[in-house]
Structures are given as C-alpha cells and as structure tokens.
Amino acid sequence: MxxxxxxxxxxxxxxxxxxxxxxxxxxxxxxxxxxxxxxxxxxxxxxxxxxxxxxxxxxxxxxxxxxxxxxxxxxxxxxxxxxxxxxxxxxxxxxxxxxxxxxxxxxxxxxxxxxxxxxxxxxxxxxxxxxxxxxxxxxxxxxxxxxxxxxxxxxxxxxxxxxxxxxxxxxxxxxxxxxxxxxxxxxGDLDARVNDPRTKDPTRPQDEVATVSGALDTMASSLQGKLLSEQRFTADVAHELRTPLTGLSAAAELLPPGRPSELVRDRVRAMRALTEDLLEISRLDTRSETVDLDVYALGPLTERAVRASGTGTTVRVVRDARVETDRRRLERVLGNLLANAHRHGRAPVEVTVDGPVVTVRDHGEGYPAYLLEHGPQRFRTESGSKGHGLGLTIAWGQAAVIGAELTFGNAPDGGAQARLTLPEYTDLDADGDDAPPGG
Incomplete structure (x- = not known):
C-alpha cells in the first residue's frame, strides 16, 4: 500500500x-x-x-x-x-x-x-x-x-x-x-509460484519465458525463506524476552524509592512495551490475526479512542457514518496515530471524522520523505524524539487487517496528516429507522 x-x-x-x-x-x-x-x-x-x-x-x-x-x-x-x-x-x-x-x-x-x-x-x-x-x-x-x-x-x-x-x-x-x-x-502472497512445467523437467529445453518464470520462482522461494526466518527470529526474541522482563519488572518494584529506581522502572516499562510491539508485528507478519467485525457509529468510537489516549486532542465530526470494523483494532490504530502525532509533531492535534474517513493531523514538520515514499519502516525515525518506528508500522498492519486504507501525507499549510478510510456499512434491509451503534 x-x-x-x-x-x-x-x-x-x-x-x-x-x-x-x-x-x-x-x-x-x-x-x-x-x-x-x-x-x-x-x-x-x-x-x-x-x-x-x-x-x-x-x-x-x-x-x-x-x-x-x-x-x-x-x-x-x-x-x-x-x-x-x-x-x-x-x-x-x-x-x-x-x-x-x-x-x-x-x-x-x-x-x-x-x-x-x-x-x-x-x-x-x-x-x-x-x-x-x-x-x-x-x-x-x-x-x-x-x-x-x-x-x-x-x-x-x-x-x-x-x-x-x-x-x-x-x-x-x-x-x-x-x-x-x-x-x-x-x-504479500509469498506462496505464489508460476510453476512452469518446462522448468520442472531438466531434459526439456527451456525458452526465455521459462527462464524468467524459473528465476521468479527461485527469487520468491529465497525471499520467503528469508522473511520467514526473520519473522521466527523476531517472534522468538520477543517470547524469550518476556520471561526475564517479567522478573526484572517484579524486581524493580522491590527497589527502594528514589531516582535510580524510577529510571529502572521506566526502562523496564519501555522494554516491555517494545517486546509487546514486536510480538504484535510478528503476528501481523504471519497473518495469524483474526478480526471480530461489527457495525459501529464511527464518530462516538473515535471520541472514545481519543479519550482513552489521554491526550489533548480535539475531535470534530463533520458527518458521522456507520462502519463495519473491529473496535479493538481500530482503537489500536487511532491510538498509535495519536501517540505518533503528539510525540513527533506539534500541537494542536486534530481528529476529523467525515463519513467513513478519519483524519489525524498535527502542526509539526510533517512526515519524512522516506515514509511518504515507502510507508512506515521499523526501527527508523528521523525525529529527535524517542521512538522505534513501530507505532506507525503496527497501525498500518492493523488497518490492513480490518480492511481499512491508511495513507500518509503532509498538509498544504504544514503538519503531518494520516488518513484512515474504513469500509462504510450500508444496511439494504433497513426500513428507515436508525440502528443502534455498535455491538
């Protein structure tokens, strides 16, 4: 995307x-x-x-x-x-x-x-x-x-x-x-193969098309092997870190109050959050996530996600719409977008709901060029603030899971602007009455 x-x-x-x-x-x-x-x-x-x-x-x-x-x-x-x-x-x-x-x-x-x-x-x-x-x-x-x-x-x-x-x-x-x-x-379909019959029989002469097909299959197999190896490594590292981090967190709580203990607890919390993010990315990479779709009114759902983020973000509902989505994953996407806007951008941060489209905008320097060109990349950030580049990566992956389209751009008058377009729900059997939102 x-x-x-x-x-x-x-x-x-x-x-x-x-x-x-x-x-x-x-x-x-x-x-x-x-x-x-x-x-x-x-x-x-x-x-x-x-x-x-x-x-x-x-x-x-x-x-x-x-x-x-x-x-x-x-x-x-x-x-x-x-x-x-x-x-x-x-x-x-x-x-x-x-x-x-x-x-x-x-x-x-x-x-x-x-x-x-x-x-x-x-x-x-x-x-x-x-x-x-x-x-x-x-x-x-x-x-x-x-x-x-x-x-x-x-x-x-x-x-x-x-x-x-x-x-x-x-x-x-x-x-x-x-x-x-x-x-x-x-x-993303790494199992796709051409399987040209001319490439399977070594005694059969191959033309140029068969050569290209064989090269593509070989490249896909090699790429799939490398990606699967990286995914297994990420998942194994995250799983192996969970146990010592749990013990480290418990030990940090036993430290006497003071500045050193606060620093240790802060770093432990950061490492636990990073570990959970790595596990989530690993599940997104393996496409093992399942969605729990339901119909919700997008305006109240967005307001709830903004309140849960605990940030000073203004919400403006231009036109409400009913969407079919997974509430938990949508809140995760909006939460990551809001956290990124407050961490790397500047206030005010605004969220606008216009039909099935949610726009999160800040007034900072905007997204870097590499992100606009290639999308979010893990462990890459060009901001002076803290971050690992995983928040937008998770938001992008979760948006794809719920069937939404997440695009990134910069506003004409400055500031980063993330646009999330959700599948709008249309009830063909409705008799004119408004259905209750959500659940």
Missing part, C-alpha cells in the same frame, strides 16, 4: 493517446507478421506477374512477327493479304507506324475496336505493312493470374496470422501469468 497518491500522468494536449491494447505484445506481433506477409506476398506476386507477363508477351510477339514475315512474302509476291493484315491499317499505333516508315520492324500491344491486340509492323514501299493478333486470351490469362495471386496472398496472410496469433498468445499468456504471480508476491 502506497503512502501517498501520486498524480496520474496526463495526456499531452493536442496529441491523441493511443489505446492501451496497442502496447501489447500480441498486437505488435500481429502488425509485424501482417507487414512481413504483405511485403513477401507483394514481392512474390510482382515476380510471378512480371515473369508470366513477359512470357505471354514474348509468345504473342513471336506469333505476330511470324505472321508478318508470311504477309510480307505474300505482299512482295503480289498475293492478296489475309483479313488480319493490311497496309497502313486503321488503328495502327502511330509510334509503330513511324517505326515502319523508318524501315524497321516492331511490335506493340494496343486496343483495337475495344479488344487488346498485338500489332506487328514492317516497311512496305515506304508505307507500313501491319498484322494483328488477338491478345484477349493472353490478357485474360494475366488478369486471372493477378486475381489468383491476390486471393492466395490474402489466404496466406490470414493463415499466417492465425498461426502467429496462436503461437504469440501462448507466449503472452505465460508472460501474463508470470506478471500476475509477481504482483501477488509484491502484495
């Missing part, structure tokens, strides 16, 4: 923000595969189109030139020309007519009477002798080939996208599982 609410990154004005799904690996892989398939299909289609078109045109050109040779021999022999041949025919392309006028032969594909035609022309007494070959079948063949290339390219791209989506989704699903487990571990 973060100690402060950081401002959300806003959108730069004038620059549209892309949807979140565009940043996913699946979308990027789909775009990459699509672009590569389109580029490959375009390249192969162009090569096939050029090759087949060249072959078809060469075949038609050879046929037209062969006919032109036959027609030229017939023209020179004075024989009548066939229907597909003529001298200076209508529809002969001007460029081909000029080529024949210069004494050269050539061919060209052009439309003749609305049909594609292969023309071949050569010189004949200063004029152009030309033959034509129907090119419609060849044109339809090339058009059909282009359509087949386009259709097969679309099918190939679709099939490749389907296979690529399946393969990428399997990888991203494993990555999402690894990220989910990492979030559970960061939230």
């Amino acid at each position: 973060s100690a402060t609410r950081r401002p959300r990154a806003g959108r730069v004005r004038g620059v549209p923000r892309r949807p979140a799904w565009t940043a996913t690996l699946t979308w990027k892989a789909a775009v990459f595969i699509t672009l590569m398939c389109c580029a490959l299909a375009a390249l192969l289609g162009a090569l096939v189109h050029v090759s087949v078109t060249r072959q078809t045109v060469d075949t038609s050109r050879e046929k037209a030139l062969s006919r032109l040779e036959d027609v030229t021999r017939a023209y020179e022999a004075g024989e009548p020309l066939p229907p597909f041949a003529a001298v200076d025919p209508v529809g002969l392309p001007p460029s081909l007519r000029g080529l024949a006028a210069r004494g050269e032969r050539g061919t060209m594909v052009a439309d003749h009477e609305g049909r594609p035609t292969m023309w071949a022309a050569g010189p004949a007494d200063g004029r152009a002798l030309a033959v034509r070959v129907d090119y419609s079948l060849s044109a339809r063949t090339i058009s059909g080939l282009d359509q087949a290339i386009l259709g097969s390219s679309v099918l190939a791209i679709g099939a490749t996208l389907l296979v690529g989506w399946f393969a990428v989704t399997r990888v991203t699903r494993r990555l999402h599982l690894t990220a989910q487990v990492a979030r559970r571990i960061s939230a």
Whole structure:
C-alpha cells in the first residue's frame, strides 16, 4: 500500500493517446507478421506477374512477327493479304507506324475496336505493312493470374496470422501469468509460484519465458525463506524476552524509592512495551490475526479512542457514518496515530471524522520523505524524539487487517496528516429507522 497518491500522468494536449491494447505484445506481433506477409506476398506476386507477363508477351510477339514475315512474302509476291493484315491499317499505333516508315520492324500491344491486340509492323514501299493478333486470351490469362495471386496472398496472410496469433498468445499468456504471480508476491502472497512445467523437467529445453518464470520462482522461494526466518527470529526474541522482563519488572518494584529506581522502572516499562510491539508485528507478519467485525457509529468510537489516549486532542465530526470494523483494532490504530502525532509533531492535534474517513493531523514538520515514499519502516525515525518506528508500522498492519486504507501525507499549510478510510456499512434491509451503534 502506497503512502501517498501520486498524480496520474496526463495526456499531452493536442496529441491523441493511443489505446492501451496497442502496447501489447500480441498486437505488435500481429502488425509485424501482417507487414512481413504483405511485403513477401507483394514481392512474390510482382515476380510471378512480371515473369508470366513477359512470357505471354514474348509468345504473342513471336506469333505476330511470324505472321508478318508470311504477309510480307505474300505482299512482295503480289498475293492478296489475309483479313488480319493490311497496309497502313486503321488503328495502327502511330509510334509503330513511324517505326515502319523508318524501315524497321516492331511490335506493340494496343486496343483495337475495344479488344487488346498485338500489332506487328514492317516497311512496305515506304508505307507500313501491319498484322494483328488477338491478345484477349493472353490478357485474360494475366488478369486471372493477378486475381489468383491476390486471393492466395490474402489466404496466406490470414493463415499466417492465425498461426502467429496462436503461437504469440501462448507466449503472452505465460508472460501474463508470470506478471500476475509477481504482483501477488509484491502484495504479500509469498506462496505464489508460476510453476512452469518446462522448468520442472531438466531434459526439456527451456525458452526465455521459462527462464524468467524459473528465476521468479527461485527469487520468491529465497525471499520467503528469508522473511520467514526473520519473522521466527523476531517472534522468538520477543517470547524469550518476556520471561526475564517479567522478573526484572517484579524486581524493580522491590527497589527502594528514589531516582535510580524510577529510571529502572521506566526502562523496564519501555522494554516491555517494545517486546509487546514486536510480538504484535510478528503476528501481523504471519497473518495469524483474526478480526471480530461489527457495525459501529464511527464518530462516538473515535471520541472514545481519543479519550482513552489521554491526550489533548480535539475531535470534530463533520458527518458521522456507520462502519463495519473491529473496535479493538481500530482503537489500536487511532491510538498509535495519536501517540505518533503528539510525540513527533506539534500541537494542536486534530481528529476529523467525515463519513467513513478519519483524519489525524498535527502542526509539526510533517512526515519524512522516506515514509511518504515507502510507508512506515521499523526501527527508523528521523525525529529527535524517542521512538522505534513501530507505532506507525503496527497501525498500518492493523488497518490492513480490518480492511481499512491508511495513507500518509503532509498538509498544504504544514503538519503531518494520516488518513484512515474504513469500509462504510450500508444496511439494504433497513426500513428507515436508525440502528443502534455498535455491538
């Protein structure tokens, strides 16, 4: 739980923000595969189109030139020309007519009477002798080939996208599982593991995702072992200190009255309080605490906790609300917050109840930067007053046990400000009468 609410990154004005799904690996892989398939299909289609078109045109050109040779021999022999041949025919392309006028032969594909035609022309007494070959079948063949290339390219791209989506989704699903487990571990679930089957069989080759999953599981196991060892050490030390402290406390009461005996009793009380705090933190760490939830009016409950603290704290109820909480643990949280405000802050200390939110504020120098950034830390305090940094740590842990949210911040005009938000109780079956608070 973060100690402060950081401002959300806003959108730069004038620059549209892309949807979140565009940043996913699946979308990027789909775009990459699509672009590569389109580029490959375009390249192969162009090569096939050029090759087949060249072959078809060469075949038609050879046929037209062969006919032109036959027609030229017939023209020179004075024989009548066939229907597909003529001298200076209508529809002969001007460029081909000029080529024949210069004494050269050539061919060209052009439309003749609305049909594609292969023309071949050569010189004949200063004029152009030309033959034509129907090119419609060849044109339809090339058009059909282009359509087949386009259709097969679309099918190939679709099939490749389907296979690529399946393969990428399997990888991203494993990555999402690894990220989910990492979030559970960061939230405190140290038993969470990825358990990728590829990491359990040493003979099975591992990919990069399996390597990351195995590393995360190993890190979680190591972290869990260290934390459990620390928790056991804290609990054992606290339990072992209880017995000698009890004897020391009894012995201190037997000392004759005086300043030395008062100092001894004061230190013994401080050590006993520290031991009890360590035991409470140990129980919070092991999550062995159970709650006794009930519905209470938050205003009177807060006033009672302030009176029990014995501090000169003012209470202001802006709007009362009924909350579902554990009264003993809530009083513990408020008591620790009040003690911290009076010990490390400056008067006046104010408690405000506004609906299900309780705010404890002092007028001191405010919380240190490390606390606002990372939350309370044990045995760390930057104040000149006495303290072990356990009060806020216990308050934070107890707030989490009762399902409340405890955040820390500094007021704009100075002073530390702790904000406790409790789950508000709503009675859906109430018939309009006010229920008795608590118990």
